[in-house]
Amino acid sequence: MPAVWLRANCPCGTCRDPGSGQRLVTITGLPAGVTVAGVRVSGAGVEVVFGPDGHRAVFDPDWLTRYGTGAAPGGQEDGRTEDAKRLWAAADLGGELPQGWWPRYLADPAHRRACLSAVLSHGLVVLHDVPCEPGAVLAVARSLGYVRETNYGRLFEVRAEPNPANLALSRLPIAPHTDNPYRDPVPTVQLLHCLRGAAGGGESTFADGFRAAAVLRSQDLAAFACLSTTPVTFAYSDEATELSATGPMIGLDPRGRIRQIRFNERSLAPARLPAAQAQAFYAAYRALAERVSSQEATVTATLSPGDCVIFDNTRILHGRAGFTDSRGGGRRHLQGCYADLDGLASAVAVLARRHPGQPGPGGQAGRAGS
Amino acid sequence: MPAVWLRANCPCGTCRDPGSGQRLVTITGLPAGVTVAGVRVSGAGVEVVFGPDGHRAVFDPDWLTRYGTGAAPGGQEDGRTEDAKRLWAAADLGGELPQGWWPRYLADPAHRRACLSAVLSHGLVVLHDVPCEPGAVLAVARSLGYVRETNYGRLFEVRAEPNPANLALSRLPIAPHTDNPYRDPVPTVQLLHCLRGAAGGGESTFADGFRAAAVLRSQDLAAFACLSTTPVTFAYSDEATELSATGPMIGLDPRGRIRQIRFNERSLAPARLPAAQAQAFYAAYRALAERVSSQEATVTATLSPGDCVIFDNTRILHGRAGFTDSRGGGRRHLQGCYADLDGLASAVAVLARRHPGQPGPGGQAGRAGS
Numbered sequence: 085m086p087a088v089w090l091r092a093n094c095p096c097g098t099c100r101d102p103g104s105g106q107r108l109v110t111i112t113g114l115p116a117g118v119t120v121a122g123v124r125v126s127g128a129g130v131e132v133v134f135g136p137d138g139h140r141a142v143f144d145p146d147w148l149t150r151y152g153t154g155a156a157p158g159g160q161e162d163g164r165t166e167d168a169k170r171l172w173a174a175a176d177l178g179g180e181l182p183q184g185w186w187p188r189y190l191a192d193p194a195h196r197r198a199c200l201s202a203v204l205s206h207g208l209v210v211l212h213d214v215p216c217e218p219g220a221v222l223a224v225a226r227s228l229g230y231v232r233e234t235n236y237g238r239l240f241e242v243r244a245e246p247n248p249a250n251l252a253l254s255r256l257p258i259a260p261h262t263d264n265p266y267r268d269p270v271p272t273v274q275l276l277h278c279l280r281g282a283a284g285g286g287e288s289t290f291a292d293g294f295r296a297a298a299v300l301r302s303q304d305l306a307a308f309a310c311l312s313t314t315p316v317t318f319a320y321s322d323e324a325t326e327l328s329a330t331g332p333m334i335g336l337d338p339r340g341r342i343r344q345i346r347f348n349e350r351s352l353a354p355a356r357l358p359a360a361q362a363q364a365f366y367a368a369y370r371a372l373a374e375r376v377s378s379q380e381a382t383v384t385a386t387l388s389p390g391d392c393v394i395f396d397n398t399r400i401l402h403g404r405a406g407f408t409d410s411r412g413g414g415r416r417h418l419q420g421c422y423a424d425l426d427g428l429a430s431a432v433a434v435l436a437r438r439h440p441g442q443p444g445p446g447g448q449a450g451r452a453g454s
Numbered sequence: 455m456p457a458v459w460l461r462a463n464c465p466c467g468t469c470r471d472p473g474s475g476q477r478l479v480t481i482t483g484l485p486a487g488v489t490v491a492g493v494r495v496s497g498a499g500v501e502v503v504f505g506p507d508g509h510r511a512v513f514d515p516d517w518l519t520r521y522g523t524g525a526a527p528g529g530q531e532d533g534r535t536e537d538a539k540r541l542w543a544a545a546d547l548g549g550e551l552p553q554g555w556w557p558r559y560l561a562d563p564a565h566r567r568a569c570l571s572a573v574l575s576h577g578l579v580v581l582h583d584v585p586c587e588p589g590a591v592l593a594v595a596r597s598l599g600y601v602r603e604t605n606y607g608r609l610f611e612v613r614a615e616p617n618p619a620n621l622a623l624s625r626l627p628i629a630p631h632t633d634n635p636y637r638d639p640v641p642t643v644q645l646l647h648c649l650r651g652a653a654g655g656g657e658s659t660f661a662d663g664f665r666a667a668a669v670l671r672s673q674d675l676a677a678f679a680c681l682s683t684t685p686v687t688f689a690y691s692d693e694a695t696e697l698s699a700t701g702p703m704i705g706l707d708p709r710g711r712i713r714q715i716r717f718n719e720r721s722l723a724p725a726r727l728p729a730a731q732a733q734a735f736y737a738a739y740r741a742l743a744e745r746v747s748s749q750e751a752t753v754t755a756t757l758s759p760g761d762c763v764i765f766d767n768t769r770i771l772h773g774r775a776g777f778t779d780s781r782g783g784g785r786r787h788l789q790g791c792y793a794d795l796d797g798l799a800s801a802v803a804v805l806a807r808r809h810p811g812q813p814g815p816g817g818q819a820g821r822a823g824s
Contacts, residue, residue: 085729085732086729086732086733086736088732088733088736088737089724089725089732089733089736092736093724101618101621101624103617103618103619104618104619104620104621104692105691106620106621106720106721107719107720107721107722108621108626108720109719110629110719110743110747111719111736111739111740111743112740112743112744112747116740151724151726152724153726160687160698160723160724160726161685161687161698161700162638162687162698162699162700164638164699164700230602230603230604230605231603232600232602233600233601234600234797235600235797235800247473248471248473248474249473249474250474250476251471251474251476251478254471256478259480267796268532268534268642268795268796269639269640269642269794269796270639272638272639312708313708313709314708315531315707315708315709317530317531317532321475321803322474324804325800325804326800326803326804326807327796327799327800328530328531328532328799329532329534329796330531330532330534330707331707331708332708337685337700337701338682338683338684338685338701338702339683339685349477349479349480349481350476350477350478351476351477352477353530354459354463354521354522354530355459356521356523356530359455359456362455362456362458362459363456363458363459366456366458366459366462366481367458369481370481370482370486373480373481373482374482377480377482424639425638426637426638426639426697426699427604427605429697429698430605430695430696430697433691433696434694434695434696437696
């Protein structure tokens with residue numbers, strides 16, 4: 085590695101704060117023409133003397149091996165692109181969601197880690213036996229990070245209302261979508277907790293948007309390129325709110341890897357594109373829509389009271405079938421809230437400190453009975 | 455515009471929910487070969503009959519003019535890229551921050567709108583006369599959106615501590631940076647409220663990161679290209695937290711416009727790049743660092759008790775001079791919190807409904823005395 089790289093990563097107490105581990109030196113505070121004047125391997129580690137100022141650093145050989153070997157694709161990244169995910173079709177999940185159990189989640193850190201790891205790897209998990217009490221979804225959110233409050237509140241009710249400002253609050257079917265693409269930053273985690281099921285219908289659907297985009301890339305590269313390079317605007321407004329956010333339906337990182345899906349047909353604003361581009365865009369949009377809503381892609385789950393689904397809202401599309409409420413007063417009722425993936429990943433990383441290695445079978449989020 | 459664009463934007467009650475305005479049709483629910491079979495201008499508007507299914511839509515001519523004219527760069531976007539901003543060097547601001555007054559902000563919607571608009575256009579505003587009470591910063595945040603809670607709490611204290619986990623909690627100078635680039639989503643708005651000044655030093659600095667990146671682009675395109683295409687990882691950990699996020703220092707939208715600056719030397723993890731790329735990266739990083747910390751770029755402000763700075767943390771770099779606390783117990787004390795730009799922009803848009811047009815001189819956030 086170049087001398088400047090070594091120097092910028094010097095671990096000495098002048099260059100890094102011994103307490104916080106934070107870097108004390110700035111790049112402009114280092115000599116512009118920094119060189120390696122000498123290297124010596126001693127018992128303390130790899131000792132490097134830098135020119136022109138004679139600064140001395142001692143590196144841990146393990147650290148040098150870990151970080152100094154140049155390109156390490158994915159090795160030190162945040163795990164948010166397709167590279168770090170396990171993409172799935174419905175059959176890969178055996179047609180059902182990864183699952184866990186709230187009492188065990190609370191009691192057993194390995195199970196908690198397995199459940200939250202499923203959100204990072206597969207994009208979602210359902211926890212059973214969450215108490216059927218209003219507000220319990222906030223406790224689930226707090227167990228994995230921080231509630232993201234929005235104009236919908238810290239918690240929002242999902243049940244049929246007479247004059248809904250949002251179609252989620254009707255009994256209509258809702259096509260697969262990501263929530264709130266009219267918001268930036270978008271909430272990256274969504275939780276939906278079932279307090280009461282519908283009299284009929286109301287099944288939830290989930291699909292892996294990263295896989296749908298990857299399939300599109302393999303089958304229709306032009307459509308994929310169009311959707312990943314065309315910014316579109318999503319918008320929402322009501323009496324107290326006027327939100328809009330602009331971005332491509334398929335968001336890529338600078339290396340071209342899938343990182344964020346924005347897909348919501350209800351709130352897509354009219355695309356403002358030259359006619360030829362608009363034609364291509366709508367064809368590509370249709371091609372992606374077919375893939376996110378195909379039977380092959382879709383896991384259908386009937387949420388029972390006490391079930392709480394936690395999912396990655398940058399990746400997983402969710403929807404629902406239309407439903408009926410019973411006349412006797414039984415009304416489908418979910419409570420939802422938002423949180424964020426950075427906090428969830430932090431929770432997993434901290435759990436992993438105590439129990440290194442992959443989540444074992446004992447902790448595994450699995451299918452019913454496992 | 456193509457037929458599919460018109461059809462997807464049909465405003466009829468079957469295609470859009472009359473209550474919420476949300477789209478009811480999905481792209482896959484529309485005929486694949488949609489055509490325009492006929493157009494007629496009537497008193498009601500522009501009537502379009504679509505093939506092959508004979509669906510009929512009536513468009514408002516104003517709407518067609520507004521949205522149907524094809525490319526409208528920036529016209530309907532979310533205003534988050536450099537295109538929608540007023541980039542500034544210190545001299546452009548007369549060396550001081552755009553400012554407002556909290557009592558007037560509360561009493562006068564035009565002043566509130568002007569202050570918040572300054573955050574959208576210039577990236578920051580300072581509000582004077584915010585009560586010097588602990589927690590007042592949360593009231594300021596609630597006035598413009600929603601508090602983003604993190605592992606630092608809903609509110610965090612910025613004052614010297616004995617063994618700081620973060621250098622912000624020391625008396626050391628802090629170089630210009632954006633906060634929390636190790637978090638994704640990063641908090642997009644930061645607030646800092648001064649409860650007590652330092653005995654000496656502690657001046658705050660602010661610089662426009664969008665402008666620094668634009669200057670770099672004009673002076674050293676290769677460095678700009680390197681920083682906008684090289685994902686780097688920022689990391690933070692303490693006993694209860696382990697965060698990391700990966701992204702380029704200069705984030706661009708799909709059209710190549712500057713959209714997000716990530717710059718924090720304390721928390722930049724060792725770059726894992728092949729040696730030649732690492733050399734180029736460090737040279738580019740130095741070139742950007744010089745531009746964000748130059749005297750030309752930097753507005754220095756001594757925050758007085760009661761001052762609350764609100765700034766765009768995706769754009770503005772902030773820092774501070776080292777300081778001393780007085781022996782008599784007077785200790786520099788700020789309280790900070792995070793919020794988000796989407797809520798702030800919504801607040802501005804809702805204020806603008808009542809008072810259309812640009813913020814007038816009466817409401818203007820300005821310099822002292824204006």
